[in-house]
Amino acid sequence: MLEAALRSGVAHRASCFEVYARTLPPSRSYGVVSGTLALPAAIESFKFKDAQLRFLESNTPLTKDTLDYLANFRFSGSIWGYRDGEVYFPNSPVLRVEAKFAEALILETLILSTLNFETAVASAASRMVQVSRGKSLIEMGSRRTAVESAVLAARAAYISGFDATSNLEAGRRYGIPTQGTVGHALILAHDNELEAFRAQQRVYGAETTVLVDTYDIYQGIENAVSIFGPGLRAIRIDSGDLKYEAERAKQRLVSLGAKNTKIVLSGDLDEYALSDLSGTCADAFGVGTRLVSGSGYPSANFVYKLVAIDGGSGYRAVAKTSPSKSSKGGVKDAIRRYDDNGILRGEFIIDPHQRGPRGWSPADQVQIPIITEGKDAVRPTPVSRLRQRHLELINMLPEQVRTELQPEGPYTTAVALQN
Amino acid sequence: MLEAALRSGVAHRASCFEVYARTLPPSRSYGVVSGTLALPAAIESFKFKDAQLRFLESNTPLTKDTLDYLANFRFSGSIWGYRDGEVYFPNSPVLRVEAKFAEALILETLILSTLNFETAVASAASRMVQVSRGKSLIEMGSRRTAVESAVLAARAAYISGFDATSNLEAGRRYGIPTQGTVGHALILAHDNELEAFRAQQRVYGAETTVLVDTYDIYQGIENAVSIFGPGLRAIRIDSGDLKYEAERAKQRLVSLGAKNTKIVLSGDLDEYALSDLSGTCADAFGVGTRLVSGSGYPSANFVYKLVAIDGGSGYRAVAKTSPSKSSKGGVKDAIRRYDDNGILRGEFIIDPHQRGPRGWSPADQVQIPIITEGKDAVRPTPVSRLRQRHLELINMLPEQVRTELQPEGPYTTAVALQN
Numbered sequence: 001m002l003e004a005a006l007r008s009g010v011a012h013r014a015s016c017f018e019v020y021a022r023t024l025p026p027s028r029s030y031g032v033v034s035g036t037l038a039l040p041a042a043i044e045s046f047k048f049k050d051a052q053l054r055f056l057e058s059n060t061p062l063t064k065d066t067l068d069y070l071a072n073f074r075f076s077g078s079i080w081g082y083r084d085g086e087v088y089f090p091n092s093p094v095l096r097v098e099a100k101f102a103e104a105l106i107l108e109t110l111i112l113s114t115l116n117f118e119t120a121v122a123s124a125a126s127r128m129v130q131v132s133r134g135k136s137l138i139e140m141g142s143r144r145t146a147v148e149s150a151v152l153a154a155r156a157a158y159i160s161g162f163d164a165t166s167n168l169e170a171g172r173r174y175g176i177p178t179q180g181t182v183g184h185a186l187i188l189a190h191d192n193e194l195e196a197f198r199a200q201q202r203v204y205g206a207e208t209t210v211l212v213d214t215y216d217i218y219q220g221i222e223n224a225v226s227i228f229g230p231g232l233r234a235i236r237i238d239s240g241d242l243k244y245e246a247e248r249a250k251q252r253l254v255s256l257g258a259k260n261t262k263i264v265l266s267g268d269l270d271e272y273a274l275s276d277l278s279g280t281c282a283d284a285f286g287v288g289t290r291l292v293s294g295s296g297y298p299s300a301n302f303v304y305k306l307v308a309i310d311g312g313s314g315y316r317a318v319a320k321t322s323p324s325k326s327s328k329g330g331v332k333d334a335i336r337r338y339d340d341n342g343i344l345r346g347e348f349i350i351d352p353h354q355r356g357p358r359g360w361s362p363a364d365q366v367q368i369p370i371i372t373e374g375k376d377a378v379r380p381t382p383v384s385r386l387r388q389r390h391l392e393l394i395n396m397l398p399e400q401v402r403t404e405l406q407p408e409g410p411y412t413t414a415v416a417l418q419n
Numbered sequence: 420m421l422e423a424a425l426r427s428g429v430a431h432r433a434s435c436f437e438v439y440a441r442t443l444p445p446s447r448s449y450g451v452v453s454g455t456l457a458l459p460a461a462i463e464s465f466k467f468k469d470a471q472l473r474f475l476e477s478n479t480p481l482t483k484d485t486l487d488y489l490a491n492f493r494f495s496g497s498i499w500g501y502r503d504g505e506v507y508f509p510n511s512p513v514l515r516v517e518a519k520f521a522e523a524l525i526l527e528t529l530i531l532s533t534l535n536f537e538t539a540v541a542s543a544a545s546r547m548v549q550v551s552r553g554k555s556l557i558e559m560g561s562r563r564t565a566v567e568s569a570v571l572a573a574r575a576a577y578i579s580g581f582d583a584t585s586n587l588e589a590g591r592r593y594g595i596p597t598q599g600t601v602g603h604a605l606i607l608a609h610d611n612e613l614e615a616f617r618a619q620q621r622v623y624g625a626e627t628t629v630l631v632d633t634y635d636i637y638q639g640i641e642n643a644v645s646i647f648g649p650g651l652r653a654i655r656i657d658s659g660d661l662k663y664e665a666e667r668a669k670q671r672l673v674s675l676g677a678k679n680t681k682i683v684l685s686g687d688l689d690e691y692a693l694s695d696l697s698g699t700c701a702d703a704f705g706v707g708t709r710l711v712s713g714s715g716y717p718s719a720n721f722v723y724k725l726v727a728i729d730g731g732s733g734y735r736a737v738a739k740t741s742p743s744k745s746s747k748g749g750v751k752d753a754i755r756r757y758d759d760n761g762i763l764r765g766e767f768i769i770d771p772h773q774r775g776p777r778g779w780s781p782a783d784q785v786q787i788p789i790i791t792e793g794k795d796a797v798r799p800t801p802v803s804r805l806r807q808r809h810l811e812l813i814n815m816l817p818e819q820v821r822t823e824l825q826p827e828g829p830y831t832t833a834v835a836l837q838n
Contacts, residue, residue, distance in 0.1 A: 001605045008618035010608040017604070042566075055591035061622065101608050108602075112562035113569055143531035144718040147461075149565040150532055172474035183527075185436070185725040186420045188737040189429040189520050199427035203480065215740050239739075289718050298712040299563040306604035318607040320633050320658075 002102055003066045011069075011102035014310035016331045019081075019095035019115060021088070025123075025297035029407040030397060031088045032390065034122035034156040035115040036081040036095065040376035043075050046110055069102070076374040077103050080333065080352070080367035083381075084122070085159045085390030087397070089347055091414040093332035094302065096352075096367060101309060108304045116302050117149060120294030121156040124271070126394065127295070128287060129161035130402040131275035136284035138179050139165040140266065141292030153292040159386045161394075166286075174383045181209040181236045181264065181286070193220060197227040209234040209264055217245055221252045230257040236264040236286070242273075243280055250281040270295050275405060307331060315353075334414055335364040336396075344396040348417035360417075421521055422485045430488075430521035433729035435750045438500075438514035438534060440507070444542075444716035448826040449816060450507045451809065453541035453575040454533040455500040455514065459795040462494050465529055488521070495793040496522050499752065499771070499786035502800075503541070504578045504809030506816070508766055510833040512751035513721065515771075515786060520728060527723045535721050536568060539713030541575040543690070545813065546714070547706060548580035549821040550694035555703035557598050558584040559685065560711030572711040578805045580813075585705075593802045600628040600655045600683065600705070612639060616646040628653040628683055636664055640671045649676035655683040655705070661692075662699055669700040689714050694824060726750060734772075753833055754783040755815075763815040767836035779836075 005011035024031055048056075048070040056062050056070070077099020088094050095111065097104045129137060139157040142150035154170030164179035165171065171178035182200060190196035193215055200208060206228045212220030212235045224235055235253070237245050242265045253261045265277060266286030274285055290296075307329045308315040317329030333352040337345045352365060369377040394402060401411045424430035443450055467475075467489040475481050475489070496518020507513050514530065516523045548556060558576040561569035573589030583598035584590065590597035601619060609615035612634055619627060625647045631639030631654045643654055654672070656664050661684045672680045684696060685705030693704055709715075726748045727734040736748030752771040756764045771784060788796040813821060820830045 001601045003622045004601070004605060004615075004618040005608065007621055008609065008614070010605075010618070013608065015608065052588070052591060056587065059590060059597065060587075101604075105604060108604075109561050109569070110566065113564065113566040116563050117565035117568070142528050143723070144535050144720070145532065146536035146565065146568040146571060147529065147532040148567045149536070150528070152565060168475070168479075169471070171478060172471060178478065182420045182423070184739050185520075185524060185527075186423060186429075188725045188739070189424065189432065189434065189728050190427065191730055195427070196423075199423040199429070202426055203422045213739075289720065293712075293717040296715075298717040299708050301563070301708065304562070306607045309608050311610055320603050320607070321635075 001105060002069070003062055005102050005105065006066055006069060010309070011100065013101045014315070015099065015101040015104055015306060016308040016315065017097040017104045017108075017304055018093050018307045018332060019097075019111065019302050019304050020091055020093055021300055021302050022327075023090050023301075024410045025294075027406055028123065028127070028297075029401050029404065029409070029411040030123075030126075031119060031300060032122040032126045032160050033082040033086045033088055033094055033115070034084045034118035034159055035152075036370060037084045037378055037381060037386075038114055038118075039079065039081070039111065040371055040378060042110055042114055043107060043371065044376070046073075046075070046107070048073060073103075073106065074374065075099065075103050075107065075371070077371070078369070078373055079371040081370050082366055083368055083386070085386040085393065086366065087393060089410050089412050089414055091328075091349070092347060093334055093349065093367065093414070095370075096332065098331070101306075112302055112304050116299045118152050118156045119300035119302065120298050121153045121292060122160045123300065124291055124295035124297070125157040125160035125162055126390070128271045128274050128291065130394070131271050131278060131405065132285065133278045133403075135278055135282065136164075137162045137274075138264075138284060138286045139167070139288075139291060140286040141288035142167045144289040145292040150292065155383060157291055158383055159390055161387060161391055162287075163284075176383060182211050184211065184214050184238075187211060187214040193223050194227060197223055201227050206231040207233050209236050211236045211238065212249070213237050213239050213245075217249065218252060221249055222256065225253070225256040225258050225261075230259075230261070232258055232261045234262040234264050234283070236266060238265075238267045242267065242277060242282075246277070246280045246282045272405060275403070334366045335360045335417070336366065338396065342396060343398055344412065346412055347414040349414050350417050420524060421488070422481055424521050424524065425485055425488060429728070430519065432520045433734070434518065434520040434523055434725060435727040435734065436516040436523045436527075436723055437512050437726045437751060438516075438530065438721050438723050439510055439512055440719055440721050441746075442509050442720075443829045446825055447542065447546070447716075448820050448823065448828070448830040449542075449545075450538060450719060451541040451545045451579050452501040452505045452507055452513055452534070453503045453537035453578055454571075455789060456503045456797055456800060456805075457533055457537075458498065458500070458530065459790055459797060461529055461533055462526060462790065463795070465492075465494070465526070467492060492522075492525065493793065494518065494522050494526065494790070497791050498789040500789050501785055502787050502805070504805040504812065505785065506812060508829050508831050508833055510747075510768070511766060512753055512768065512786065512833070514789075515751065517750070520725075531721055531723050535718045537571050537575045538719035538721065539717050540572045540711060541579045542719065543710055543714035543716070544576040544579035544581055545809070547690045547693050547710065549813070550690050550697060550824065551704065552697045552822075554697055554701065555583075556581045557683075557703060557705045558586070558710060559705040560707035561586045563708040564711040569711065574802060576710055577802055578809055580806060580810055581706075582703075595802060601630050603630065603633050603657075606630060606633040612642050613646065616642055620646050625650040626652050628655050630655045630657065631668070632656050632658050632664075636668065637671060640668055641675065644672070644675040644677050644680075649678075649680070651677055651680045653681040653683050653702070655685060657684075657686045661686065661701075662696060665696070665699045665701045691824060694822070753785045754779045754836070755785065757815065761815060762817055763831065765831055766833040768833055769836050
């Protein structure tokens with residue numbers, strides 16, 4: 001595509017590409033963006049190295065001019081987008097890239113790879129947080145996704161309201177609180193459960209979470225209280241009928257005098273299980289596989305589409321028009337309308353290059369500047385701030401929408417603003 | 420866990436951990452391993468750097484002894500496993516790690532992250548290849564998974580029999596054939612479809628794949644043949660009722676004299692769509708989202724369990740025994756039995772440390788040495804060889820098992836060998 005565009009000259013036309021999702025996954029009423037703020041660094045370091053250029057020279061029909069173009073590639077355009085933690089709906093213009101056609105084209109895979117995975121996790125995570133009704137959630141999915149993805153997933157989950165991650169690298173890189181519990185291996189490695197508990201007690205005292213389901217949960221709780229004392233911070237149960245086991249464990253703990261010992265549940269939990277368990281006496285949940293895989297929807301299915309190009313007389317809106325998967329051209333941002341209670345009543349598409357008469361000001365625009373003429377336009381934002389903002393923002397949706405597991409469809413869809 | 424194990428002394432016990440899956444995803448009769456051969460390099464480079472140690476020092480209760488242990492960490496144990504492209508079933512001992520308890524423990528997340536993602540993709544890919552009945556398959560999912568995962572997914576898909584990838588980095592890194600087509604943006608960037616086709620024609624002549632569905636498929640085909648001539652290599656259709664459009668396109672191409680022009684179909688294809696489309700006149704399929712996300716099962720759900728530990732008098736088999744999710748202890752490899760036609764009749768668990776009387780020789784063992792006493796034990800194997808081996812190996816399953824989309828369950832389950 002690049003070679004053809006350079007030769008025909010369209011490579012140098014001013015253009016606008018847009019990232020959006022045609023639909024949300026079934027049974028989701030909203031999505032949560034993640035990855036936008038990682039783009040400046042990712043794009044800055046997106047360079048073609050010698051080994052890559054040599055590969056392209058030997059394995060593709062690219063001409064010397066095109067290889068030179070790649071060797072000197074540096075993004076000089078501008079990007080606006082929904083920030084990490086922002087809510088989105090079908091057709092929301094989640095990212096807008098305005099750049100020379102070739103520059104924007106080259107970034108397609110990098111941008112979509114960054115947004116699609118993290119957004120899938122953030123969207124699933126937000127829903128899990130909402131249905132858990134204030135109970136503590138720990139991200140524990142590192143083992144169930146690829147190595148680098150695990151760190152990204154921990155970040156996305158935290159922004160959507162998870163309380164901690166078991167991924168230490170995410171803790172180091174982003175300052176996310178880390179938390180973990182021991183696994184069954186530590187218990188099994190000792191000659192018996194009491195020995196294992198003693199080993200753990202020597203390190204943490206009672207300020208720890210004890211895994212009690214290796215052999216027999218009931219006996220495990222008794223052993224735990226005997227070693228750690230009734231001041232034990234928490235126990236974890238990872239198997240069995242969790243609802244039943246949690247209640248039974250609570251009774252046993254109370255009868256042993258450990259009435260403040262918290263109960264952590266884990267084991268293939270998804271939003272349905274969390275919703276179900278949120279009414280029990282459990283205090284916290286460890287969530288793994290289902291979280292890092294977007295709970296059934298491991299990609300946000302964002303697309304990256306050319307929506308406008310300047311053929312010489314200003315932007316011309318363009319869009320695919322064939323029967324299915326047609327899209328709407330034009331440069332887009334969005335604004336929102338709320339009712340008197342601050343509840344979102346609609347998301348409306350506007351043209352950010354037209355200003356004034358329609359009752360919105362630039363401050364209303366959902367997109368923020370990410371890169372301006374090739375330069376990073378975002379101040380570093382701590383993830384804790386993004387998380388706080390998401391938890392405030394999510395309240396623009398009615399509570400029922402946030403916690404409903406089988407909605408009929410998205411809460412709203414971004415539509416063109418009518419005068 | 421590490422701190423407790425170091426202090427109690429179990430850290431230094433000889434131990435065996437095993438990677439296996441309790442079940443396959445529903446409607447799968449077999450899985451395909453991927454990632455094993457990446458482990459020597461991943462483990463070799465798994466070091467705790469200064470910044471990481473400082474983070475741990477400030478943010479965890481690890482003692483100086485434990486931090487020193489991590490600073491000097493180097494895996495000195497041995498690993499055996501099912502090689503990339505190998506078939507597996509529930510309870511197959513996909514990986515066996517024999518090492519000091521602490522060394523094996525530390526690798527859990529690295530090993531599972533590597534195997535779970537790639538195996539999910541390889542398993543979905545193999546099924547897609549089998550149901551496509553010899554038609555060409557191109558991996559095009561980079562945009563729908565995280566940046567580094569995209570490269571790993573391309574490798575896994577190729578090993579399972581995909582013919583090419585659109586991921587150039589995977590081509591460079593692993594020598595996988597690369598193939599791509601233009602996207603709608605190139606067509607839309609030009610003033611009209613004919614201009615866009617001319618730009619593409621100037622680069623490739625007729626040796627290219629032309630995207631014909633931007634405006635009107637029927638007209639697009641006519642435009643393509645008028646620009647590229649009847650010798651045009653291929654057209655791609657990415658929208659509409661693909662079955663219907665493929666047949667209609669074929670007729671149109673033939674009527675225009677382009678009777679050898681191939682038809683490539685793409686657009687959210689999964690194994691069900693591929694099976695359905697394999698009977699049409701289409702020649703090749705581009706597969707994206709559903710492939711890189713494991714077609715509904717984005718993690719192989721492998722677990723990493725301590726199965727044996729030496730408390731001083733040789734290995735003692737250990738296993739969690741609580742109600743659900745119980746597992747079987749003991750050091751394991753597997754052998755296979757075939758019928759006279761070379762069809763697999765069963766996979767049997769053996770103890771690799773016992774030899775002789777049971778009618779199997781070490782050459783029958785499915786696991787191969789991956790790391791021996793800390794040293795890489797695998798010769799570099801080109802991915803083309805792994806792919807070829809997978810395509811031979813898969814024939815040990817009956818054809819119906821390979822192509823059936825709604826099997827009642829796994830073809831077989833690894834079980835203990837009876838005398």
